[in-house]
Amino acid sequence: MKVFKFGGASVKDAAAVKNVAAILERYKEEQIIVVVSAMGKTTNALEDLLDAYYHGRPNTMELLEVVKRFHFDILKELFESTSHPIFEELHNTFVEIEWQLEEEQMREYDFEYDQMVAVGEWLSATVVSAYLKQVGLENKLQDVRDIIRTDNTYRNAKVDWEVTAENVNRYVKPYFSDSSNKLMITQGFVGSTSENFNSTLGREGSDYTGGIFANLVDAESLTIWKDVPGMLNADPKWFEETEKLNNISYHEAVELAYYGATVIHPKTIKPLQNKNIPLLVKSFVNPDEEGSIINENTAKDSLIPSFIFKTNQILISISPRDYSFIAEDNLSQIFGCFAKHKVTVNLMQNSAISFSICTDNQKMKIANLIEELKADYKVYYNDELLLLTVRHYNEETLSKLLKDKTIYVEQKSRQTARFVVK
Ligand SMILES: Nc1ncnc2c1ncn2[C@@H]1O[C@H](COP(=O)(O)OP(=O)(O)O)[C@@H](O)[C@H]1O
Numbered sequence: 001m002k003v004f005k006f007g008g009a010s011v012k013d014a015a016a017v018k019n020v021a022a023i024l025e026r027y028k029e030e031q032i033i034v035v036v037s038a039m040g041k042t043t044n045a046l047e048d049l050l051d052a053y054y055h056g057r058p059n060t061m062e063l064l065e066v067v068k069r070f071h072f073d074i075l076k077e078l079f080e081s082t083s084h085p086i087f088e089e090l091h092n093t094f095v096e097i098e099w100q101l102e103e104e105q106m107r108e109y110d111f112e113y114d115q116m117v118a119v120g121e122w123l124s125a126t127v128v129s130a131y132l133k134q135v136g137l138e139n140k141l142q143d144v145r146d147i148i149r150t151d152n153t154y155r156n157a158k159v160d161w162e163v164t165a166e167n168v169n170r171y172v173k174p175y176f177s178d179s180s181n182k183l184m185i186t187q188g189f190v191g192s193t194s195e196n197f198n199s200t201l202g203r204e205g206s207d208y209t210g211g212i213f214a215n216l217v218d219a220e221s222l223t224i225w226k227d228v229p230g231m232l233n234a235d236p237k238w239f240e241e242t243e244k245l246n247n248i249s250y251h252e253a254v255e256l257a258y259y260g261a262t263v264i265h266p267k268t269i270k271p272l273q274n275k276n277i278p279l280l281v282k283s284f285v286n287p288d289e290e291g292s293i294i295n296e297n298t299a300k301d302s303l304i305p306s307f308i309f310k311t312n313q314i315l316i317s318i319s320p321r322d323y324s325f326i327a328e329d330n331l332s333q334i335f336g337c338f339a340k341h342k343v344t345v346n347l348m349q350n351s352a353i354s355f356s357i358c359t360d361n362q363k364m365k366i367a368n369l370i371e372e373l374k375a376d377y378k379v380y381y382n383d384e385l386l387l388l389t390v391r392h393y394n395e396e397t398l399s400k401l402l403k404d405k406t407i408y409v410e411q412k413s414r415q416t417a418r419f420v421v422k
């Protein structure tokens, strides 16, 4: 059995959905679990909607209308008649969102977020499954909320592997035990709690869903279909000339993903590595091309420099008010504060009297964090920064890269150089 993951870009419009069908047609003799993300930028649109609803903004219903129109426009292109049951199904899903929006009693933001935002993946899976059936690719639409059980850390839920494995044994394996059943379509990114509420695995978490399924069905491979030819040594949105990394070890891939190569979610690798399942990154534009293969083999790791850029960074420097040293009890309090505000540290550095961290500048979270830190510390920050990581760096590439940049922090290990710059 194989697992395929199609991200938002691969189902961003009707033509893209047709292309997914064309790719699956090539594999129609094989048994495949297909994990899909929300269509195009739907997750961002649902985030905006949730934000408007939560803060009682007057444009809430307009924002819902945008998401609705986007999906119905795709449906009209994919299905000849509006009497196809999919129109009714999507309509009902949107009615459920409207009910949620009419609800006055709200729980905490992260809970409401998962109830709303998870809908994007359900819409996408429903549409893809119905379209595949229409073109003769029979499949089972499997709601992932009946499979992936998580705790209730909303927006960054932890998977309960035991219950999830039982669910896979109950709902997934029996379907595929009939060799005439070839395709199962399910949602990425989403899970559900023991109380049956939606949870999500963290932004861009559909790759991870692919990894979870691959692990639990002992898949022969997980393929992530992308708009790029494979994993490259830099994001082509930033660099004109990039090179494809043909063979990458799990170790190298996890390092690149951790530093911010957004082509793979960093959590995806571990469930694959545990069962030695290869991860293929392939182009949905040119499906015949080889792509990248990620497995345990370290011998073929490319040593050419790889570049990772993280934009919209903020560097926060924290120091005791009385110029005393930053000691372990300060660090423990500071990290407690990061954990409480769910702020992820991208890079950190300490000196005798100050401790600095570089993190994504998520405005609301950071404002609350700084406010709390200011009760006990002096806090300074610089924003609109860039975090540059160069894996397998050499001095020549670094001097080219850093030309005309002001360096705020510099860190080098044997393999990796990192800079916070403006
Ligand atoms: N090292 C890299 N190699 C290839 N693509 C990368 C890399 N780093 C970042 N990217 C970006 O990742 C994008 C694909 O990821 P994404 O847009 O999240 O896809 P999807 O929505 O299908 O999950 C590419 O278009 C590319 O701009």
Ligand SMILES: N[C@@H](CC(=O)OP(=O)(O)O)C(=O)O
Pocket (backbone or CB within 6 Å): 006, 007, 008, 009, 037, 038, 043, 044, 120, 188, 189, 202, 203, 204, 205, 206, 207
């Ligand atoms: N739709 C979710 C999950 C995801 O993984 O999406 P994509 O595969 O398009 O990166 C997000 O945008 O975060």
